[in-house]
Amino acid sequence: MHKVIRKKEQFIFFVHWAAIVLWIASLTGCTSAKKLVYFQGTTSSEDTITMPEQFIPTIKKGDILSIQVSSLNAEASAYFNPAAVADGGSTINSSNPLTRTPGYLVDADGTIKLPLVGQLAVVDLTNTKAAELIRNKLTVYLKEPTVNVRNQNFRISVLGEVTRPSLFTIPNEQITLPEALGLAGDLTIYGRRDNVLIIREEGKKRVFARLDLTRRDAFHSPYYSLHPNDVVYVEPGKVRVTSVDRVYVLAPVVIGVLSLIAIIATRR
Numbered sequence: 001m002h003k004v005i006r007k008k009e010q011f012i013f014f015v016h017w018a019a020i021v022l023w024i025a026s027l028t029g030c031t032s033a034k035k036l037v038y039f040q041g042t043t044s045s046e047d048t049i050t051m052p053e054q055f056i057p058t059i060k061k062g063d064i065l066s067i068q069v070s071s072l073n074a075e076a077s078a079y080f081n082p083a084a085v086a087d088g089g090s091t092i093n094s095s096n097p098l099t100r101t102p103g104y105l106v107d108a109d110g111t112i113k114l115p116l117v118g119q120l121a122v123v124d125l126t127n128t129k130a131a132e133l134i135r136n137k138l139t140v141y142l143k144e145p146t147v148n149v150r151n152q153n154f155r156i157s158v159l160g161e162v163t164r165p166s167l168f169t170i171p172n173e174q175i176t177l178p179e180a181l182g183l184a185g186d187l188t189i190y191g192r193r194d195n196v197l198i199i200r201e202e203g204k205k206r207v208f209a210r211l212d213l214t215r216r217d218a219f220h221s222p223y224y225s226l227h228p229n230d231v232v233y234v235e236p237g238k239v240r241v242t243s244v245d246r247v248y249v250l251a252p253v254v255i256g257v258l259s260l261i262a263i264i265a266t267r268r
Contacts, residue, residue: 035193035194035214035237036189036193037214038178038193038213038214039213039214039215039216039218039219040214040215040216041216049216049219049220051219052219052220052222052224052225054174054225055174055225055227056126057126057127057151057154057173057227057228058123058124058125058126059106059122059123059124059125059126059127059130059151060106060123060124060153060228061106061107061108061110061123062105062106062108062153063105063106063151063152063153064103064104064105064106064151064152064153065103065104065105065106065112065122065130065149065150065151065152066102066103066104066149066150066151066152067080067081067103067104067112067114067131067134067147067148067149068081068147068148069081069134069138069142069145069146069147070145070146071138071142071143071144071145071146072142072143072144073142073143076141076142077142077145079115079116080114080115080116080138080141080142103152106122106123110122110123110124111123114134114137116141117134117137117138117141120133120134120137127149127150127151127173128149130149131147131148131149132147134147134149135147150171150173151173151228152169153228153229154169154170154171154173154228155167155168155169155170155228155229156168156170156175156180156226156228156229156230156231156232157230157231157232158180158181158183158184158232158234159231159232159233159234160191160232160233160234160235160236161187161188161190161191161192161234161235161236161237162181162184162185162186162187162188162191162234163184163185163186163187163188164183164184164185165184166183166184168180168183168184173228174225175225175226176224176225176226177196177198177211177213177218177223177224177225177226177232178213180226180232181196181232181234184232187234190236190237191234191235191236191237192234192235192236192237193212193213193214194212194213194214194215195210195212195235196210196211196212196213196232196233196234197209197210197232197233197234197235198210198211198223198226198230198231198232198233199230199231199233200223200227200229200230200231201229209221209223211223211224
């Protein structure tokens with residue numbers, strides 16, 4: 001009699017553990033290692049790739065420019081720097097973390113307002129060209145001025161199946177897609193590397209482009225170098241979707257069946 005009870009207990013123990021194992025298995029899935037490898041080549045691929053021309057951003061309406069002026073007279077130069085401009089001018093000094101650094105706002109008409117100089121049209125200029133324009137205007141007021149212009153609005157968003165999705169500000173105004181994904185902690189194992197979406201504003205349009213980061217020809221894409229306000233979205237692969245479906249669909253069914261078997265066994 002004790003042996004029969006012992007066997008029933010062992011059987012019930014086995015059934016419960018089988019249910020747990022099946023439930024854990026439902027959380028996992030199989031994926032090819034090849035789908036996780038970046039920049040794969042073929043047998044005819046070369047080890048050297050000619051990169052496209054580097055993207056140089058230009059100033060747009062609504063941008064916030066950091067303009068630093070220096071000259072032989074430091075006191076006179078400070079008058080033109082954003083931190084020295086009185087509130088109510090064209091500077092930004094907000095509690096918003098995206099705009100709290102003082103700077104010159106590019107107005108809807110494409111101009112900024114500098115003390116004494118007045119309005120300057122800077123839209124569609126590169127930072128270098130804008131700095132040259134400002135320096136020429138300041139030669140009337142300063143001796144041997146130098147001007148440094150940086151755009152504080154160069155930001156990109158990385159969303160989806162990455163470790164740390166976030167909005168990133170790019171100080172040097174140059175970033176590639178792999179670098180942006182690196183800032184976000186890289187793709188998770190569930191992210192699709194072969195279908196990364198880039199959303200870009202071009203004029204009054206939004207362009208949707210997809211890159212396959214498992215192939216080396218991604219380096220040739222015009223979307224490899226990111227532009228200001230680009231959105232990078234990494235969609236989940238089938239493994240992620242399947243694992244979620246299995247948790248809510250298969251697991252309860254399997255556990256229910258095994259529990260029924262265990263109940264029947266105890267009544268014998």
